[in-house]
Each structure stands twice: as C-alpha cells, then as structure tokens.
Amino acid sequence: MTAAPTAALTVHGLVAGFGGDPVLRGVDLEVDAGTTTAVLGPSGCGKTTLLRAVAGFVRPDAGSVTIHGERVAAAGAADRPDRAPVWVPPERRPVGYVAQEGALFPHLSVADNVSFGLGRAQRRDRTATRARVEALLELVSLDRDVAGVRPSELSGGQQQRVALARALARRPRLVLLDEPFSALDAGLRSSTRAAVKEALAATGVTVVLVTHDQGEALSFADRVALVREGRVVQVDAPAAAYAHPVDRPAAEFLGDAVVLPGTVTGGVARCVLGAVPAAAPAPEGAVEVVLRPEQLTLSSVGRRGRPPTVDAARLGVVERLEYFGHDALVDVRLVTGERVRARVAGADLPSDGDVVQVEVHGPARTYPRAEPLPIS
Amino acid sequence: MAGGRPSWVAVAATAVAAVTLLPVLVVVGAALTADPGATARFLLRPRVAELLGNTVALVVLSGAACLVLGTGAGWLVERTALPLRGLWRVLLVAPLAVPAFVNSYAWVSLRPGTDGLAGAVLVTTLSYFPFVFLPVAAALRGLDPALEESARSLGLRRGAVFVRVVLPQLRTATLGGLLLVTLHLLAEFGALELIRFPTFTVAILEQYDTSFTGASAEVLAVVLVTLCLGLLALEQAARGRARYARLGAGTRRRAEAVPLGRWTAPALAAVAGLVGLALAVPLGSLVRWLGADDDAFSETASDAAALVPAALTTVGLAVTAAAVTVLAAFPVAWLVTRRRGRAAALVERATYVASSLPGVVVALALVTLTVRNVPALYQSSALLVTAYVVLFLPRAVVSLRAALAQAPPELAEAARALGVGPWGALLRVVVPLALPGALAGFALVLVATSTELTATLLLAPTGTRTLATGFWSASASLDYAAAAPYAALMVALSAPLIWLLLRRPDEEVRR
Numbered sequence: 033m034t035a036a037p038t039a040a041l042t043v044h045g046l047v048a049g050f051g052g053d054p055v056l057r058g059v060d061l062e063v064d065a066g067t068t069t070a071v072l073g074p075s076g077c078g079k080t081t082l083l084r085a086v087a088g089f090v091r092p093d094a095g096s097v098t099i100h101g102e103r104v105a106a107a108g109a110a111d112r113p114d115r116a117p118v119w120v121p122p123e124r125r126p127v128g129y130v131a132q133e134g135a136l137f138p139h140l141s142v143a144d145n146v147s148f149g150l151g152r153a154q155r156r157d158r159t160a161t162r163a164r165v166e167a168l169l170e171l172v173s174l175d176r177d178v179a180g181v182r183p184s185e186l187s188g189g190q191q192q193r194v195a196l197a198r199a200l201a202r203r204p205r206l207v208l209l210d211e212p213f214s215a216l217d218a219g220l221r222s223s224t225r226a227a228v229k230e231a232l233a234a235t236g237v238t239v240v241l242v243t244h245d246q247g248e249a250l251s252f253a254d255r256v257a258l259v260r261e262g263r264v265v266q267v268d269a270p271a272a273a274y275a276h277p278v279d280r281p282a283a284e285f286l287g288d289a290v291v292l293p294g295t296v297t298g299g300v301a302r303c304v305l306g307a308v309p310a311a312a313p314a315p316e317g318a319v320e321v322v323l324r325p326e327q328l329t330l331s332s333v334g335r336r337g338r339p340p341t342v343d344a345a346r347l348g349v350v351e352r353l354e355y356f357g358h359d360a361l362v363d364v365r366l367v368t369g370e371r372v373r374a375r376v377a378g379a380d381l382p383s384d385g386d387v388v389q390v391e392v393h394g395p396a397r398t399y400p401r402a403e404p405l406p407i408s
Numbered sequence: 409m410a411g412g413r414p415s416w417v418a419v420a421a422t423a424v425a426a427v428t429l430l431p432v433l434v435v436v437g438a439a440l441t442a443d444p445g446a447t448a449r450f451l452l453r454p455r456v457a458e459l460l461g462n463t464v465a466l467v468v469l470s471g472a473a474c475l476v477l478g479t480g481a482g483w484l485v486e487r488t489a490l491p492l493r494g495l496w497r498v499l500l501v502a503p504l505a506v507p508a509f510v511n512s513y514a515w516v517s518l519r520p521g522t523d524g525l526a527g528a529v530l531v532t533t534l535s536y537f538p539f540v541f542l543p544v545a546a547a548l549r550g551l552d553p554a555l556e557e558s559a560r561s562l563g564l565r566r567g568a569v570f571v572r573v574v575l576p577q578l579r580t581a582t583l584g585g586l587l588l589v590t591l592h593l594l595a596e597f598g599a600l601e602l603i604r605f606p607t608f609t610v611a612i613l614e615q616y617d618t619s620f621t622g623a624s625a626e627v628l629a630v631v632l633v634t635l636c637l638g639l640l641a642l643e644q645a646a647r648g649r650a651r652y653a654r655l656g657a658g659t660r661r662r663a664e665a666v667p668l669g670r671w672t673a674p675a676l677a678a679v680a681g682l683v684g685l686a687l688a689v690p691l692g693s694l695v696r697w698l699g700a701d702d703d704a705f706s707e708t709a710s711d712a713a714a715l716v717p718a719a720l721t722t723v724g725l726a727v728t729a730a731a732v733t734v735l736a737a738f739p740v741a742w743l744v745t746r747r748r749g750r751a752a753a754l755v756e757r758a759t760y761v762a763s764s765l766p767g768v769v770v771a772l773a774l775v776t777l778t779v780r781n782v783p784a785l786y787q788s789s790a791l792l793v794t795a796y797v798v799l800f801l802p803r804a805v806v807s808l809r810a811a812l813a814q815a816p817p818e819l820a821e822a823a824r825a826l827g828v829g830p831w832g833a834l835l836r837v838v839v840p841l842a843l844p845g846a847l848a849g850f851a852l853v854l855v856a857t858s859t860e861l862t863a864t865l866l867l868a869p870t871g872t873r874t875l876a877t878g879f880w881s882a883s884a885s886l887d888y889a890a891a892a893p894y895a896a897l898m899v900a901l902s903a904p905l906i907w908l909l910l911r912r913p914d915e916e917v918r919r
Contacts, residue, residue, distance in 0.1 A: 087821075087825055088824070088825075089821055089824075121824070121829070121830075122821070122824040122825050123824045123825070123826070123827045123828055123829050123832075124827070125825075127825065128825070129821075129822070129825035131818050131821070131822055132818075133818075135818040135819050135821070135822040136822075137819055137822070137823075137837055137841075138814075138841065139837075139840045139841050148823065148826050148828070148836075149826030149827045149828065151827075195822075198822075198826065199825070199826070201826075202826060202827055
C-alpha cells in the first residue's frame, strides 16, 4: 500500500462525486515518475472527475491521493480519530493543470497568462520574467511574437500551447491534461499534439492525460489506464492494452473488434473461421472469440486464382467497403451468416459482391460466454 | 466544489430575497386580514369596474401596438436592406431615455386634446415599444442564418420561412418584451395622470392622497398585484419549456439583408415616422417650453436656484441606491451563476417578483410596514433607497450575471492550479473580468432611480425634492415652462441608457 519511491502519483480507493451516486467508485492508479499515462474512457465514466480530484477541485468521499510521496487528499475515517482528513488546496499542489479549452484569462496578454503563476517577486523582475516566458513559448513551439497579443487572437491550437506553457511555468512535477485536443479540428489536433508531446518530453515531467479518443491515448502515452463506470479496469502499455484487453467491452472500446462465438479446448479456440490459437489466459469452454480486423486477410476466390485450400466455411461475400486511402475496412458476410470485418491495405482491394476466403493470423482473445450457443 | 466555499453567499442572497419579498408579504397580509364584506362592497362599485375596464383596455391595445411596432421595426432594422440601419437602431432605442411621464407632458402640452384611452394608448405605445424592439432585434441578430437557408432549401418560400422558422424563435424575445410593456403599463402613474386616464395605479395614488388611511388604496393594490402576478404566470406558461439554443459549434455568419426594392421608401417613411412621434415630438416640445421659459417674465433665476438642489439630491440618492443595489445583487448573481440548482433559481425569481410590482404598491407596503413597526424609518432617505433597491434589483442582477459569466469557474480554477489562493483568484481574475458588467448594472440602476416618480412621491422625506418630483409639482399645476428644465435634465441623465442598452442589447430591463 505504500507508494513506491518512483511513483509520481498514487490514487488509492478514491470515491468521489457530487452528492448522490458517486462518479468515482474506488479508483486505484499508480503513475511512475517521468511517464505519460492516458486515462481513457467513454464520456461520463469519471475520468475527468479523477483528474479534478488530483488537481484539487473535487474532494474525495473516500480514499486518498498522493503526489510524489506527499498525501494531498485523504478522506478521514469517522471511527478512526488517528486518520484525520487531509486536504491540500489546489494552489499548493505541485501540479500543472491544462483545462479542456485552455481556460486562458481573456483580460491578460499571452505573456501575462504564462507568467500568471510565478511569484510576485519573480514577476517584478521584468527581464527574467520575459526571458522565462519566451523560453516557455519556445518550448511549446510558439513564436515569441505572440507574447503581446490577447488569447482571443490565437487559434485554438495556439491557445492550448499557451495553456501548457502557463502550466509549465511553475515547474510542476505532474502535468494534468483534460482532453486538451478534443476542441481542435483534425488537422490542428495532430500538429498540436505533436508540439505538446515534444514539449513535455523535453521537460521530462510526469503527465496524466484524460481522453475519450482511443487513438490519441494509444499514440500519446506510455501507459493507458482504461476507466469504466468509475473504476480503473486495466492499466497497460498501449500495445499490450490493444492486444490483450481485459474483457470484451474493453476490446471494443480500444479499437475495431470482430466478435464470434466459439469454444476453447486445450488452448485452441474454434469458431466459424476455424481453429485459432487462443492467447493466455484462455478459459476452457464456451467463449467469445475476439479478433482485430487487421488479423483477418481476404483472398479472392472469384477472380484471380483460388486460395491454396478452399474452406467452404470461411467463404464470404464482400458487403461493404469503407475506404481510407492507406487502407480500407471490408465487411464480409460469411456463408454461415456471421459478419466479420477485415482491414485491408489500400493497394489490393476487393469490390462489393466479390467472393473471398477469410484467413486468420495471430492469436485470438477469448472471454468466457455465459451459456453456449445452440450451434457452433 | 473546490474547498467548500463559505456559504455566506447563500445566506446573503437569501436575506436580499427576503427583503425584496417584504412588500409582497404586506400586500398578501392585507388581503388576508381585510374584512371580506367591506372589501366586496368596495370592489363591486361601478368606479372599480371602470378602473378595471380602463386598465385592461390599455394593456390590450397598447400591448398589441407595441408588439406590432417593436417586431416590425426590429425586422426592418436587422434583416432588410433599409438605408441607415445603424442610425435607426439607435433612434428606435432612444425613446427609453425619455421617461413616459415626460413624453406624456410633451404631448399634452403640445396638443391639450391628448386624453382618454386614445391618448393613453398613443403615449404609452410610443414610450414602451422599444421594450419589444430591443429583444426582438437582438434575437434576430443572433439567429443563425443557416437555419433559414436550410428551410429555404427544404422548399419553403421566404414568407413561409419567416412564419415557420423565424417567428417561433422570436417567441421568447417577444413574450419577454411584451411582459415588460404590460408590467410598465400596470405600474404607470405619471403619464396617465397627466392624460387624465385613470387606471388602478392612478386611482391608488389618488385614493392615498385623499384619504391617507391607505385602507382602500391597499384593497386596490391587492387587485393590481393579482393582475401583475397573473401576467407573470401567463408569460411563464406561454414561454413554455422551449429552449431555442443554437446547436453545434462553428462561427455564425451574418444574415443576408432582404432587399426592399420599391418598398424602400414606404419602409423608410414608417420608421422615420415612428421615430418622429416617439422622439422628435417630446424633444421638440421640451425645447419649445425651455425657450418659453426664457421669454417669460417669470422668475428664471429662482427656478434655476431650485433646480440645482433638486439635481444634487437626485444624483446623491441615485448613486447611493445604485451602489446598494449592486452590492445586494452580487450574492444573488453569484449564487445563480455558480451554484445553479432549484434553490438559486428560487432566490433569483423572488427578486424578480417584487420588482415586477408597480412602484406604488412597493411604496405603499413600505409605508405600512414602517408606520406600524419602525416609525423612525418612515419618510427617511433609507426607506426611499430601500424602495429603489427592491424595484431595480433585477437590473443589477442581470448585469452582474452576465459579468460573472465572463469569469467562468474554469478560469478561477486555472488560477488556483497556478498557485494562487482563492482570494487571489478573485482579485486577479474574477474582479477584472466582471467589473465592466458591474459598472453597467450600476449605471442602469442610476438612470432608473434618477427618473423614478411614483415611489419617490410617496416615500421622499418631507422637503426632499428630486428632479422627478420637482417636475411633477410644476406640470401638475400646468406650469409647463417651469417643468421643462427638470424634464430636460432627466432626459440628459438618461441618455447614457441608450448606449448601455445597445452595448448589451439582450439585457432584460425592468421598469
């Protein structure tokens, strides 16, 4: 239970909400110093409340928050007088917080925004403050000319970078980002994300990012913490989380998934697509077999040459094709009636109505199914 | 929320709401304790039926006229290619800077035949139609043209788009404006007394002047309050639960102006005519009487000597009232913007109910209250200021609400996350952002107070003469020339109102 010496943030048994049903129902999370963790979940799952509890804007009803070994929030226990509640107000936490749309002060210039959190004595020293502001703007890849303008004259992406520079000005040990890119349009989002990631990497600060965008979580972070209904259900490296989701809803939230009924015997899952090695842990018996679309390949039957072995059960008709340029998602209706989705590289695409044979590569995830289906 | 903000805000807001509700409680108490038989005998007299008929006729006719003129002018100015739109927008709001009783005086002194229902409808319509024009113009400006374009591409013609898309979205604005007009009509005393058109409010003051017991005045007040509350309920019901919020993000474009073609000249004539009647006539009449004053052999010097102290008294009272009102509005506005929820909405509603009562009712209730309980306060400046606060609180609340919305909690949170304590966040973020709105609220109350007549007549300490009461005693004795300088000063004091209203046109203004 004691925080490991390298833990930048330890959240233990956190329960919080706004009266009535708690939004957080016992969150446990540990974040190592110097890492970037994405807290990922659907809207309403409590991820923003978790971030606000760490920042000090939400008081826990139970549990505790520890930042770099200092306990900043802990609910007291009525029956344990030795466990008095602990509450450090937001301004005394070693935390930098970037709100959803930046929350820049509209009445102050960019420079005054960035230097807002510096102490009065520091702000008195004009030259030092200006140097610090310029260094911070450079860190977030903004031109120093923006120092004099009002926030309203900046684009959304620039505003977010100023907000980050402002949060970094106090040299926090932990930076919290609350959906910082969700208000930006697609093009701006990726460039802003890159600039922010670079700036954060340069400072080596610990980062916790809240997002509902799985692509953003997987690409931005070293670790992904999946939150559902007020609890952390899985914490893993992005690749591990994507490849080994803890359950079927997690699998479906982290990316496109093909779900088929099947059975596992001796580590091999059998489903309509044949026998597929089941990744551990594989429960014996009736399961749901979950595959990623990129694990399926399609070989054309109707046009050029047949596949080496034709397996009638794995034949299907292309029903729909969603084209992205670099690749495409192809929906195939199998002869047995099931629908599966395959990701196909953009160079060699089938067309609607083509007959294809589906092959599976790599292991499948398997999750226990309540009752076996009549036919399998 | 953060750090459990001390609930003194809630306590203060509740206290303010309680004070504003005092007059309502007095009226309700009077209604409950009155002898039903005597009340019935009093109310069933033909005189009361006549008052009721007059009041209803005025509200219906003048309300309808304001609705048509305000909506029409709003559409012409905001949505058509009318020449000089910017100028008309200002001139159509400007009549609000001329107090209704000054407008009435201008008409009566110009055309002594202005009287009866026709005269009352004419004068009150010209004074109050901007209350409809302002919100309608603001709503039309705020409508996303994409909605109308979508309707056009769904096969509707321009006229059908106006009826099926534009008008429904104007409902909140027109209803709000209409409510303001009717509440003003119910409360109006000065303008109607000069025209000799008795409504309930006029009768209450006459009753009070002749009997001084206030008993029959109180009974009439109960009827008047019932009418007011009925109107409020009616407006709430008509407004319904509809919220016409703009959906989706993205920037809003300006609407394309409808070309007027050969209708340009008639439209221009209509707008110019309205401005002429509502603004040029009263100002012209005022200038004429100011000139007459110079020609007259009367004591111009002593008039000026009386004018200066009246002006100073007015400004002193108005500044005090405005400062107290803004201070009282602050906890209410804070509660409404930061806490939301039912309790906060209830507190805000309470402050609105009292101020929608006519000034005469509030003043009478405060007289009753002090004479019975704290005689020392009766006829004191403190009581007069209290009446102003009760009457004009919503103006300050609305301004402060908008001001506090400029400083959303996220900004205060951002400041705290940057190592600034709660008071530091208040001083460095909330106050600078909210100050302009607070000053606007201050100015709105200032203007309203300096032209208030009815409550001032009833509550001003003996010997205290404001611009409004000075004007009143002169014009009531038909000394139009002597009244003119007071009127001119009041109009001059009210002029900033035009700028304030145009600066934030969606602002709701009461009385």
